[in-house]
Amino acid sequence: MSAPQETDSRRRLNREEVLRTALELVDSEGLEALSMRRLGQALDRDPMGLYRYAANRADLLDGITELVLNELAIFPTDPDWQAQLRRIAHDLRLLALRHPNVVPLLVTRPLSTPLGLRPLGTLRPLEQILGLLIEAGFAPNDALHVYRAYYGFLYGHILNELQEYIVDPEENVALLRLGLHRLPARDFPNLRELAPVLADYDGEAELDEGISILLSGLAERLTTGKEAPAG
Amino acid sequence: MSAPQETDSRRRLNREEVLRTALELVDSEGLEALSMRRLGQALDRDPMGLYRYAANRADLLDGITELVLNELAIFPTDPDWQAQLRRIAHDLRLLALRHPNVVPLLVTRPLSTPLGLRPLGTLRPLEQILGLLIEAGFAPNDALHVYRAYYGFLYGHILNELQEYIVDPEENVALLRLGLHRLPARDFPNLRELAPVLADYDGEAELDEGISILLSGLAERLTTGKEAPAG
DNA sequence: GCCTAGAGTCTACGGTGTAGATGCATTCGG
DNA sequence: CCGAATGCATCTACACCGTAGACTCTAGGC
Missing domain, CATH: 1.10.10.60 (Homeodomain-like)
Known part of the structure; x- marks a missing residue:
């Protein structure tokens, strides 16, 4: 025992x-x-x-993505939908940083399975966020569009950030410099010049800024009753 | 012969x-x-x-992503940067639809390779778009932020669209209905209700709409000299 | 004619997912 | 209390994989 x-x-x-x-x-x-x-x-x-x-290895992978997505808490009845969406965004980002090796699964698995046949656990966030938006006053149609914009932005950001993410920040600068130095100067002038900026990328701030822009756009569209933007 | x-x-x-x-x-x-x-x-x-x-299978995969990305034409000296970004977005979308099976590669390979060590061909779009933006008047710092917003949006959209993409549109509705019917009604009411809307998703229009919003935001920031939004 | 260098080929090793047969233990029917 | 049956755990085996290393063959230089 x-x-x-x-x-x-x-x-x-x-x-x-x-x-x-x-x-x-x-x-x-x-x-x-x-x-x-x-x-x-x-x-x-x-x-x-x-x-x-x-049932097989694929099912195992699906199970893992399901398990990871279950770490994400969503409260579809929260009246403050903006705060909710902002928190979820940050949570998902942290989740991706906590499990960087499964991000390929998160991103890839849905591509090979029609939506309706996916593991239920992976559809839960979609369902609940739709609920949240509809509760907030969006027409169901618009809620779907909003979800796509939101989700697209999120996954885009995560891919962005993880591409530049290296565990040891000490090593980060070194590797980056090393790698960029390898680039032929005449073909990649901009990239080489921006090396220092690339090195200190504040993913959290960037995500939060982006979310603010998105949310203000959405809020405006909600009150004026226009259609939501695309994603 | x-x-x-x-x-x-x-x-x-x-x-x-x-x-x-x-x-x-x-x-x-x-x-x-x-x-x-x-x-x-x-x-x-x-x-x-x-x-x-x-050199090995991984190198083969890298080569494929490089080959595919080379199908993308970018003209970094085009003075009309907005039109250029819009065209590139549509081209990339079509490219993804043309090679859906390599999209996982596009998205996944960079995650496992530090930026500086990636195949040169895959860095070319980044370099050239940075050039385009700097040419357009963005400060190099801001150009990077703008690139991230743009790229993040693009990849987010592609992932979105490909998840709902099925070759035969006839089958599309069928499969979708079939799959969604499988969902327990009490747990997924929103998703089930939105089935018809999910079925006719116009990716091109949605992309174009989103790009318009993004570009107008960027243009404004360029003229007022403020910092660019996050991505 | 011979030697060398390099490209093309073959074999082999240690790994993979998983079908199917086999062993085992437990539970149930009498 | 014994035999049968039922389900779980294990084993073996097959077809495939990436790739290291040895081998063969060919073309060219002297």
Whole structure:
């Protein structure tokens, strides 16, 4: 009882438990480190046994994205929809920074599955944000457009920020300089000149600024009753 | 000579040729269909011989993204920067629709490679758009911010649109209805109600609308000399 | 004619996802 | 209390993967 780990290996697992250690594996060693055999040995179980909790590897990946998205709290009945959208944006950003290795999953998996057939957990944010917007007074049609603009902006920002994200900030500048120095000066003058600016990128501030612009635009469209902008 | 295909297999290949048929393979059969062996047999060559043109599989993928991005024409000296940005946006959208299977690559590869070490071809759009903006009068600092907003919006939109994209529009409605019907009504009322709206999503119009909003915001900031919005 | 260098080929190794057979333990029917 | 059945865990095996290293073959220089 002192060690509820994998040592007494006869404990019965469940899907969530499997997904959780799969997530740990991805977080610590990257996506391609996640194989059935590797996961099996992390759980001290036969790899084949895992098929009891995930139909196949793809389903495992879907489960991970679902698990991660469940970390995101949304309160669709909050009357202050702007504050809510702003908080969700920051939360999602932090979530992406916490699990950078699963961001490719977040972004990629939906591309290969028609909307209606996706894991329910991944549709929850969409549903709830639609609810939030409709509650706030948007017509359902417009709510969808607003969601697209919001979601598009968010994912765009996350991709932006993660592309320039490197764990050790010390190393950041070094690597950046190193890499940019490699660029042929005559073909990439602008990029090289902007190296220092690239190096100190404040993702949180940039996200917040962008969200402010978006929200003010949306609020105006809500009160004047015009159609919402595209995303 | 009548068939410059793979039949007389003694012709010497080059990297571009290899990448091009790799791209064809990905376009027609998906990303996971691209293996060294498969590609080798598509070129009627020994799979090992391909390592002459790509250091490894990752390099092959990088090459494909580079090849695809090269389809994008940018004229950094065009004085009408707004028209230019609008055209590029539409071109990139079409490019994504033309090669939906490589979009995951476009989006994912940069996440695993520090900016400075990326294939030069993938940095060209960044460099040239920075040039365009600086030429237009933005301070280099602001140009970077503007680029991020622009790029983030674009990629966000593409991800949005591709998630709802299905080849056969006939099937589209069917699948969508089918899928959404599967959703538990009490948990997903909004999503189910919006099914018809989801079905006819005009990506081009939505992109154009969004770009207009973005550009007008940017133009204003350019003339008033304020800082650019975040992305 | 021979030697060399390089391109093309083959084999082999350690990994992968997963189908199917097999072993095992537990529970149920009599 | 015993046998059968039922479901879970495990094992083996197959087809595929990326790629290191050895080998063969060819073309060109002397």
